Amino acid sequence: MDARxxxxxxEAVPLDLETASLGSRFLALLIDWAIQGAVxxxxxxxxxxxxxxxxGTTITFLLLFLIIWGYPxxxxxxxxxxxxxxxxxxxxxxxxxxxxxGFRHAAIRAALGIVDFALTSxxxxxxxxxxxxxxxxxxxxxxxxxxxxxRTGLRRPTPTTFAAPVGLDRYAESLDLAGLGPDDYxxxxxxxxxxxxxxxxxxxxxAAQVADSVAKRVQPPPxxxxxxxxxxxxxxxxxxxxxxxxxx
Numbered sequence: 383m384d385a386r387x388x389x390x391x392x393e394a395v396p397l398d399l400e401t402a403s404l405g406s407r408f409l410a411l412l413i414d415w416a417i418q419g420a421v422x423x424x425x426x427x428x429x430x431x432x433x434x435x436x437x438g439t440t441i442t443f444l445l446l447f448l449i450i451w452g453y454p455x456x457x458x459x460x461x462x463x464x465x466x467x468x469x470x471x472x473x474x475x476x477x478x479x480x481x482x483x484g485f486r487h488a489a490i491r492a493a494l495g496i497v498d499f500a501l502t503s504x505x506x507x508x509x510x511x512x513x514x515x516x517x518x519x520x521x522x523x524x525x526x527x528x529x530x531x532x533r534t535g536l537r538r539p540t541p542t543t544f545a546a547p548v549g550l551d552r553y554a555e556s557l558d559l560a561g562l563g564p565d566d567y568x569x570x571x572x573x574x575x576x577x578x579x580x581x582x583x584x585x586x587x588x589a590a591q592v593a594d595s596v597a598k599r600v601q602p603p604p605x606x607x608x609x610x611x612x613x614x615x616x617x618x619x620x621x622x623x624x625x626x627x628x629x630x
Contacts, residue, residue: 402529413467458488494521544618554616561599
């Protein structure tokens with residue numbers, strides 16, 4: 383049987399990812415620097431062997447700027463927070479709320495890279511990552527971003543007990559979960575475990591987004607007036623009760 387894709391919220395960021403370690407971020411950075419260095423080397427060789435006037439010199443400096451700063455800004459903006467190095471290490475930059483970053487976030491991160499790496503030889507970045515809860519460098523703090531570790535599939539859930547909210551016991555028992563796969567349950571589980579640590583507005587929005595995706599895969603729909611998080615708790619309780627052996 384083919385594996386079904388996990389439920390993905392509109393931000394396109396799975397909920398159960400962890401922040402990237404200093405080591406993985408450093409290796410990803412080395413890959414990106416190697417790519418940029420190779421392109422810079424080719425540019426220097428071409429420029430040194432060509433007779434260029436002021437226009438050629440201007441274009442050369444523009445290309446230098448684009449290689450050094452345009453590379454991370456363009457890739458992180460267009461590739462959902464990834465560069466080649468980050469993709470190789472399964473890392474992704476997202477906003478603190480878990481959303482997709484934009485040009486502004488990528489530009490701030492790249493600009494502060496001057497302080498994080500160039501002016502302090504990387505000391506500022508290392509110290510910030512080690513001292514911040516979410517392993518953020520100065521550029522992340524200024525841009526409001528965090529680097530997450532991402533895998534091709536969600537981690538297998540560990541045993542966790544969920545109970546249907548008061549008054550929804552019979553609804554949970556009546557749920558048809560044939561369309562809900564283990565990856566879908568993993569996302570529901572991840573949200574419920576993380577919900578208490580989220581700011582109220584973010585918690586409510588994510589609950590609504592995940593519930594909207596899950597509701598399309600189960601029957602019957604939640605009763606009128608049931609809050610999204612209560613619906614998800616009912617789904618999690620029903621799924622675990624019926625798949626206890628597979629989950630544990």
